[in-house]
Amino acid sequence: DGASTYARHRLHLHIRDRLQQMHPFLLSALSGSNSTTAKAENSSIGVDDLVTGALENAFITMDQEIGKNRVAHKIKGGCTALVTVFLLGRAYVASAGDSRAVLCRGGQAPGRQLTEDQTPYNDRQRLQTIAANHPRLAQGEFSPLQFAKRLGRRDLGRRVLCRSAFVQGWFLKTVSEEDLLFPLITGDSKKSRLLATIGVARGFGDHDLLVSDSSIAVKPFLSCVPQVVPLHDCIGADDFVVMATDGLWDVLSNEAADAVVKDAVSQSTSNRCVIAAQALVGAARGTWQRGSQTPDSRQSGGFWRLTISDATAAPDDSQAKEAANGTAKEPPASLDDISCFVIPLGWLSKPPTPAEVPSADGDN
């Protein structure tokens, strides 16, 4: 949509700009000295802290620009953002939203999820803190507390499990009248919703999004600040980063994606990353299977279903139930949009030659 198209043309420029601003400080941190350029700065601030700040700041600037130009440029909707930046022989992944980066390692090493899916459920404490500190934002329509189950009037006076902004664990609360409000966050894990409206807690855009049938603005609860993951400490010659939107991860587990990439790169010598990305999308799209047994199928005559084994597909309760009911042998494939990139990291594991290491001016 509009926000994603706009961000695609602009985000890399903001990242470049913010990294260039940091240039003297990066040189100083790399040389481990307090040069004249960055004098007296805190010596514990390292390259990763500076690059992380530059990426966070670039994302903030990007979202502000979308907000400022949304009327003039007709920028509609919102989007998640996921980037991998290579800098000074290091790699950084930055993610705002529920797209996901997975590190696929060469050899026998298992795949590893790099970024957290920033769903309302996972970003709970930040969202609840906003609701608790700014109660007017939700206009008294939503409860800032999270309950383990949906409450009804018959629960008044009972003790139920509950989480507030300030705790990690669940505790017991006696239900009172205001607890019966609709919860700020509903659902668990990746199927959660914020303000009964949106399934993602971070990203760009959505400046004008309102809760249905209300004047409650969603944007004050959203964040555009990415999670930044430095990668340089763990890179091998046969490592790749898989970056994909939730359309892929809804149906493929990290382990399944890792296996698909390993298989694809082992069978090809050129264009390995493109072939691996195509294989991932192919696996998520599945194959057409005739004669579905589900009577309420909206797709007459069949279904797109995964052909990879259940053991490696993403765990999903509804799919498990469907399988148990005998209505399907394989889980349904993804019908959502999918963007997918496979990025090689192997060239990072080669140690830089001395000429490639920059040094600060006027320094020993």
Added chain:
Amino acid sequence: DGASTYARHRLHLHIRDRLQQMHPFLLSALSGSNSTTAKAENSSIGVDDLVTGALENAFITMDQEIGKNRVAHKIKGGCTALVTVFLLGRAYVASAGDSRAVLCRGGQAPGRQLTEDQTPYNDRQRLQTIAANHPRLAQGEFSPLQFAKRLGRRDLGRRVLCRSAFVQGWFLKTVSEEDLLFPLITGDSKKSRLLATIGVARGFGDHDLLVSDSSIAVKPFLSCVPQVVPLHDCIGADDFVVMATDGLWDVLSNEAADAVVKDAVSQSTSNRCVIAAQALVGAARGTWQRGSQTPDSRQSGGFWRLTISDATAAPDDSQAKEAANGTAKEPPASLDDISCFVIPLGWLSKPPTPAEVPSADGDN
């Protein structure tokens, strides 16, 4: 002081009470079912989530009790709190403040820090969020931003490195007049201060603590919610938890403490944990060394100094500088109060017999 004495007599009662409240939910989570006792609760809530919530809630109740009774019972000051709870064949460490628990593993495995020291520096984002959301608390005397160096008037208009509540990394900000206020958090790592007053961000008590020469209350910035660390996934037969106050950790690194414990338990067959704790305190207290070369020594004739090697002592810039200046051969020992416990975990690694596993009533 008063708060620590009071908490010592009461905290375990609150923990027992909160865990007892959770009993039906714990049984239900253990049996993996939605029994009648805890019907329809979220199935993704596990035992660790419930115990974590019970411990958090017990700490909150403890702090409220201190606040309520502080006048009648003359409870003064504040304290950190660190507990290890054994429950259902599992262990949980809960920490509020800058005491620290370290896991000492048997065999060749290295020691591992379990809890984060909750100094103002480490608890930065929580503190900055409070300052940003409630600017009146600091009465316009403190800047909610964190700067990489102390600012002066000559920095006005310059770009300096800075962190806000909402980011992890450092970014560049042009210094304006309000940035010249005294920072909410000063110093880095464990030598940091909150509101120029206190070196710890969590714990019990301090309800009446004011910033010096002002009416700014510190308590609204403090938290009594502990970090809870479940231990059951990583326990070996020769593992111990070292729990100690900052007086020990100021001079001993985790690695040094691990080595002291390994040495002590290998040389004794009975009272091993008491002997190990005594050895830790002995190592932190060091030995008396005559003829200090420092002219400004306030202790005439000598110094208490560590006798363990520099390589294993806690890293500290000032000590390193002192050593480099030739004013000392070994780092100074701890003159602070020290509380230290060594807790055996080995009996947890023995799998429970079937009779020890509780089951929910009326459940299969």
